[in-house]
Amino acid sequence: MEQKEKHQATKAKKQGMLKEFFGNQLKEMLYIENKSLELMQEMEENCYTEELEDAINEHRHQTEKQVKRLKKCFRLIEVEPEEKKSVIIDNLLNESQAILKEASNSSRSKDALIIIAAQKLEHFEIAMYNGLIQLALTMGKEDVAELLEKNYHEEYDSECLLNSIGEEKLFIEDEESQT
Numbered sequence: 800m801e802q803k804e805k806h807q808a809t810k811a812k813k814q815g816m817l818k819e820f821f822g823n824q825l826k827e828m829l830y831i832e833n834k835s836l837e838l839m840q841e842m843e844e845n846c847y848t849e850e851l852e853d854a855i856n857e858h859r860h861q862t863e864k865q866v867k868r869l870k871k872c873f874r875l876i877e878v879e880p881e882e883k884k885s886v887i888i889d890n891l892l893n894e895s896q897a898i899l900k901e902a903s904n905s906s907r908s909k910d911a912l913i914i915i916a917a918q919k920l921e922h923f924e925i926a927m928y929n930g931l932i933q934l935a936l937t938m939g940k941e942d943v944a945e946l947l948e949k950n951y952h953e954e955y956d957s958e959c960l961l962n963s964i965g966e967e968k969l970f971i972e973d974e975e976s977q978t
């Protein structure tokens with residue numbers, strides 16, 4: 800085989816492996832977003848303050864759109880939109896569900912615990928999207944990267960909103976109630 804042909808064959812093999820890895824990561828992301836939809840529904844039902852309930856409700860609706868964008872990404876890379884189980888997210892969800900069950904009902908401290916659980920989830924999603932965007936760009940799939948960036952920014956904004964609700968509303972009011 801000519802040197803040039805060998806080089807092209809190696810390049811095609813690498814691209815195939817990258818596409819497979821990216822597809823698997825995308826399947827994991829679809830699993831994560833669908834699972835987080837279920838969790839957010841539970842969180843919403845357990846919020847004490849309306850502000851937190853509204854924030855989670857808004858992000859739940861954003862997540863429904865994110866799932867549609869992910870499915871569009873699958874179409875663009877010509878891979879079936881299937882879910883791939885993620886052990887990390889399963890553990891995070893189990894922990895969050897335990898928090899929802901254990902925390903006392905209708906209290907501000909429950910909201911604080913919900914915020915912390917939601918922040919962990921957002922943080923993980925942000926890291927996942929970051930990796931996916933880099934991979935899409937490496938594969939030369941700018942259209943896919945653009946869709947993933949929209950999801951990334953929504954996750955980032957959602958985490959910032961949770962931070963500000965946590966800092967400005969819950970923890971400060973808690974300090975005031977103790978003085």
Ligand SMILES: [Fe+2]
Nearest residue numbers: 921924954957
């Ligand atoms: Fe999210």
